[in-house]
Amino acid sequence: MTAIPIARSAAPARLVASFPSSRVTAPPGSPASADLPGAAAAAGAVAADPEVLNRRAALAAYATETAACSRCRLASGRTQVVFGVGNPDADLLFVGEAPGFHEDQQGYPFVGQAGKLLDKLLQGIGLTRDDVYIANVIKCRPPGNRDPQPDEIEACEAHLFRQIELIEPKLIATLGNFATKLLSGKPHGITRVHGRQQETTLGGRSVTLYPLYHPAAALYTPAMLRTLEDDFRRIPELLAEETGVAAQVIQFPTAVPQAPLSAAEQLGLF
Numbered sequence: 001m002t003a004i005p006i007a008r009s010a011a012p013a014r015l016v017a018s019f020p021s022s023r024v025t026a027p028p029g030s031p032a033s034a035d036l037p038g039a040a041a042a043a044g045a046v047a048a049d050p051e052v053l054n055r056r057a058a059l060a061a062y063a064t065e066t067a068a069c070s071r072c073r074l075a076s077g078r079t080q081v082v083f084g085v086g087n088p089d090a091d092l093l094f095v096g097e098a099p100g101f102h103e104d105q106q107g108y109p110f111v112g113q114a115g116k117l118l119d120k121l122l123q124g125i126g127l128t129r130d131d132v133y134i135a136n137v138i139k140c141r142p143p144g145n146r147d148p149q150p151d152e153i154e155a156c157e158a159h160l161f162r163q164i165e166l167i168e169p170k171l172i173a174t175l176g177n178f179a180t181k182l183l184s185g186k187p188h189g190i191t192r193v194h195g196r197q198q199e200t201t202l203g204g205r206s207v208t209l210y211p212l213y214h215p216a217a218a219l220y221t222p223a224m225l226r227t228l229e230d231d232f233r234r235i236p237e238l239l240a241e242e243t244g245v246a247a248q249v250i251q252f253p254t255a256v257p258q259a260p261l262s263a264a265e266q267l268g269l270f
Ligand code: URA
Pocket: 096, 097, 098, 099, 100, 103, 108, 109, 110, 111, 112, 114, 115, 136, 216, 269, 270
């Protein structure tokens, strides 16, 4: 494991070197529920900090509540709400767009081809998805993987804002246009703002937003993939600035190989 800060630096107990299973916020009934041994071990790591335990419990309760959400039309076509997954104490939160076919089936964000690329990019900076938290702007799959509509984003945004409030990330990497525009509150597109961190206030706390190209878009475009890799490489340094924990020099192995995708796989990206 690297020296990259992966959980709260303010409270040493939160510096869990390896977070075995942080899927404590998975939808009830899914294989990753709060009673898994990993989650118990993680909870034990901070047993002395009631505020952390309360925050985690509130996140798990909110996931349960959200599983029955019917705030917009997407509720009628979904298999399940894709709430989010990862370390509830993470300093680093990734926010994507919306669940696609595989996410809707499995109940977790970024489990398709774009997710595999995200995993490789994380690996390149010495992290796994258990070190971070991953969520989307929209929690239910839009039919045919179409773009989320403005009223759907409006109906769903409170869920993401509540997640941010409860997870208390220091750095939020927004993946693509939808997350970037929603969380920055600005209309600037990802091509203009990627790789440029900006300070904002979310969930009542100061947080650094770091816009990145969406991994699914980078799968199609080699130049975008290189830019995404370059931008990703700066994450440890940004985390170090936010947490005060020195980042290790990161060896980003090589260019992330671009998997040749069949048309069917490409259609399944979102
Ligand atoms: N999978 C997700 O969960 N979100 C995206 O934005 C794309 C794929």
